[in-house]
Each structure stands twice: as structure tokens, then as C-alpha cells.
Amino acid sequence: MGVIVGAVTTEPAAPAIKAVAALEEDLRRGMYTFIRGAVRPVTRDEAAASVGISRKLAAFHLDKLVDAGLLRSRYEAVGGIRKVGRTPKVYEPADTDFAVTIPPRRHGVLADILLDAVVTETEGETARETALRVAAERGESLGAAERASLRPGRLGAERGLTVTETVLARQGFEPRRETPTCVRLRNCPFHPLASKAPDLVCGINQAFLGGIVAGLEVPGVDAVLIDPAPGGCCVELRADQPGG
Template sequence: MDEAGSAMTAVAALDDDLRRGMYDYIRRARRPVGRDEAASAVGISRKLAAFHLDKLVAAGLLCARYEPLGGIRKVGRPSKVYEPTPADIRISIPPRRHDLLADILVDAVLTEGDQENATQAAVRVARERGHHLGTAERERTRPGRLGAERALTRAEEVLAGYGFEPDREAPGCVRLRNCPFHPLTARSPELVCGLNHAFLQGFLAGLQARSTEAVLEPRPGECCVALRST
């Protein structure tokens, strides 16, 4: 399951007052919580609590293990206890990746060189991030140098996971129907579109897709970049 699917599963699991109540209680407790305590917190039976707690585990919101409660070792099987996972659950429709934009800007501030201004540093970092992504994908699949068709197909597969909503508009063109950085683009279109362009240029370079290029082709309501075979 992809990141968006996992987030939707987690949110759906919390669309129940009992589960949400137990999840909130366990997060506030900041320690392992057993079934009896969780059941008491929302006023239900231990058996029903176990059912809902295991649903929260399956959704990736809680983790469970067996251990003696209160640090007291007793004869017999240890109790099952629950704690929150470190998962950061977010859903945006259409997808947004403000975390990626924030990472780029923070790294730009931290690594800005003497011969760069802030915008130049951000563009450099965006290109490096894209290059790293493309290189990782190339090494994972070991395709060698890619022709235009395979490069566009690979780009569609990878960029879909980053919220770009790629669409094969023509045999040699992939339009990116969604800007993952919207609505921040409206505040500074030149900066954000420049970062998007640099990120996708770096991605194609890391992928070694020399027969494909990222070009600025702004359209209302879409990403400002298209991928075209050359």
C-alpha cells in the first residue's frame, strides 16, 4: 500500500468514537497501556476493546507487544500493551508535499554558499534532491541508459508517488496535472516553479534519461513543468 493509501486507512480507522477515544487516551498516557485500562477509559468491555485496539494496530496507528504491566513480573503470559507508532498521518486531496518543499528550503539555508543567494541555493538543493531520487530509482531497477519511452514510463511511476498526478498527454509528453506545492505556488510562482523545474531536471539526470527533458509549460491548475522526449 502506498503512503496515501496508508493514511486513508489510518483516518478511516479513527472514524469511530470508541477507537478515537482509546487512541487519544493512549497517546496522552505516554506509556504502554493494557486492554483493561483502555477499555475502562471509554467505558466498554475488555473483549470489545481488544477488537478495536487490534484494528488500530492494523491501521498502523498503534503498535502492540507483550510485557508485564507496571514492571511487575507475574506467573503466566504477559499482558498485551499498546503504544502509538511514530507515524505522521496526513491526507490532502489532491496530494501536497509541503514537507519536501520545506526540506529543500531548510537545506538551502543551511548550505548556502558564499557565491550564492537564497534563491540560487534553493534551486541547487532542489536539483540535488531530484538527482538523488532519480539515481536511487536507476540503481534499484538497473535499467542502464533509458530511451524516451521507458524514461517517461518510469517518470510516471515514480512521480505519481510524489503527488504530481502524471498524465501521458501524448506519446512523447507527460503532463503533471497536480502541483504538490500548491497553494504556496501562488505566493511566489517564480520561486516555486523554479524549484519544481530544478527538481524534475535533477530527477531525469539521475535517471540518466538523456532523451527526455523537463520544460516549463505553465497551465492553470496544473504543475508548471511537463516532461517531453527530445
């Protein structure tokens, strides 16, 4: 199931859900569609007229759309001419794009990896090798950024596995601890693309997750390819046995 407003983004789920929920109301959705189609700032009076409601009621709904991040507003003289009285408030689409997918999908991450692979492919590299390299680099960069937000201190295998779980949960993998040393990922953020080219996409996924572990500087934790359950991820995380 997926609901998309604009293009796919890496925005956290909560703002995206709030934006989509704001469009459930017919009047708001009508004004939002009108404003997107206007290709210029729209006044409250114009927005109200587009759906046949009062200016006051339109102001309420328009401000809800601003609060949800779908519109932005400012005061501007209509037609660039300043008249007597208060400058009217105008509305236009915000630059932010939102996407909600249930369960979580990260097709944009895969697209970015493949695009960077095309741009950075070097002589002597196959397309697949380049994609795996870029995926590992992207994961390592993400892991390093996450590590920078942690408290200083060495991460043992057990704590490192827990930290990795937290990071992957934010990426939509839905991790679950199967045993003290094994984390299964119940969701594949790259589904259904993984089913179209499993060798390539699963390889990219393993490289990406291995890069996250490397960026987190987690010792004794590996991203291992497995045969996934339906809808599940083709990679699981395994940590060294305590004392191993």
C-alpha cells in the same frame, strides 16, 4: 481536502488511508486519543474503561489500531512488577506519522529542500540559488534510486519519458501524456504554496523534476516551465522527437 494524523510523511498513500480509516470508528478514536494522552503504556483494561466498553471489545479495536500502524503493543508487567498470571498486553502510540491529502500534496518535500538550503548555503550563493541547487540534488538522488530498481539497459527518449511518468505518478504529480513527446502534470504537489511565491516554488519544482530526469539518466527529456492550468503543475516534460 486534507486529513492529517501526526506530521506529514512520505509514506505511500495506502497505509496512510488505512490509518485514517481506522480512526473513523468513535470507540477506536477515543481509545487512541486516551493512549496518546497517557504518555505511558496503557493496558487493555485502562483503554476499555476510557470509553466504557468491555475488555474483549477493547482488545478487538486496539488490535485494529495496531494493524493500521497507529499503535504498537507488547507484553509488560504493569508498574514494572511481575505478578502471578499472564503478563498484560500494553499499548502505546507508534512512531510512524501519517498524512492523507486529496489531491496529493508534498509540502514535506518542499520544506526539506528549503531547510537543507538554509543549512548548506555557501558563500557567494544567493538563497534562491541554494534552494535550486538543493532541489536538483534531491531530485537527482530520487531519480538515481528509482533507476537502480529498473532493469539494466539504455533508456531511449520514448521509454525514458514513460519511466519518468511512472516515477512522477508516485510523487503525486498525476502525469498525463498529451502527445508522444509531451507529458503534462495535472496536479501541483506544492499547491497552495506555489501560489504564494510562484517564481521561487516553480523554480524549485523545475529543478527538482530536472534532477529526477538526470538521476534516471533519461536522454532527450527536459523539464520545462509553462503557464499551468488551475490546480495543475507549472512544469511539463518534453522529449526529443523520434529520430531528432
